[in-house]
Amino acid sequence: MVNQNIACAIALGGNIGETWAILEAAIETLAQTPGIFLEKKSNWYKTKAVGPPQPDYINGAALLQVEMIPQLLLETLLQIENKFGRQRRERWEARTLDLDLLLYNDVILDTPKLQLPHPRMRERAFVLVPLAEIAPDWIEPVSGYKIKELVQEVDCSDVHLLEYQ
Numbered sequence: 001m002v003n004q005n006i007a008c009a010i011a012l013g014g015n016i017g018e019t020w021a022i023l024e025a026a027i028e029t030l031a032q033t034p035g036i037f038l039e040k041k042s043n044w045y046k047t048k049a050v051g052p053p054q055p056d057y058i059n060g061a062a063l064l065q066v067e068m069i070p071q072l073l074l075e076t077l078l079q080i081e082n083k084f085g086r087q088r089r090e091r092w093e094a095r096t097l098d099l100d101l102l103l104y105n106d107v108i109l110d111t112p113k114l115q116l117p118h119p120r121m122r123e124r125a126f127v128l129v130p131l132a133e134i135a136p137d138w139i140e141p142v143s144g145y146k147i148k149e150l151v152q153e154v155d156c157s158d159v160h161l162l163e164y165q
């Protein structure tokens with residue numbers, strides 16, 4: 001049991017259905033979950049899909065304070081994905097909701113079910129742009145670089161702020 005609040009960053013995304021409404025509802029669900037305190041959420045961004053051809057995504061990021069070990073937080077995120085109709089067939093397929101655990105304090109972890117920091121966050125403009133908005137000075141512990149430094153290393157031309165947030 002963790003008896004103090006731990007700072008975490010998560011990524012949110014989706015590209016099937018009423019994505020914007022799903023993402024807002026997911027944020028609300030997180031905020032209502034015992035042991036999770038929503039600190040900040042980024043704006044939403046329209047992003048071109050990375051990987052297999054599929055519709056554009058909406059992506060964002062949020063900062064949480066949590067009173068849970070990382071494995072339980074991941075389990076909670078997967079349950080919220082399921083609540084919003086997430087189907088799992090293939091890797092990188094289109095989805096109603098994706099919640100990735102990016103950073104859990106400065107923990108580095110490499111287990112089959114959970115890697116921290118998220119192993120692909122450093123190369124993903126759709127993760128770094130929203131995260132840089134809310135946590136520019138957070139140091140990604142594997143690289144030792146701040147998020148605002150990492151975002152300068154990726155091509156952000158396919159990440160566009162959505163109007164009328």
Ligand SMILES: Nc1ncnc2c1ncn2[C@@H]1O[C@H](COP(=O)(O)OP(=O)(O)OP(=O)(O)O)[C@@H](O)[C@H]1O
Nearest residue numbers: 091092093098100101102113114115116117118120
């Ligand atoms: N930091 C992490 N955040 C979320 N899932 C993780 C993490 N580390 C490992 N995983 C594992 O990855 C599994 C697959 O996740 P998911 O289906 O969201 O992958 P994906 O979104 O298709 O691809 P990617 O992992 O590249 O974002 C999860 O069931 C989980 O056990």
Ligand SMILES: Nc1nc2c(c(=O)[nH]1)N=C(CO)CN2
Nearest residue numbers: 013047048049050057092126
């Ligand atoms: N733009 C964008 N592309 C993706 C995304 C995503 O969230 N946004 N998620 C993926 C699998 O995690 C694969 N590709």
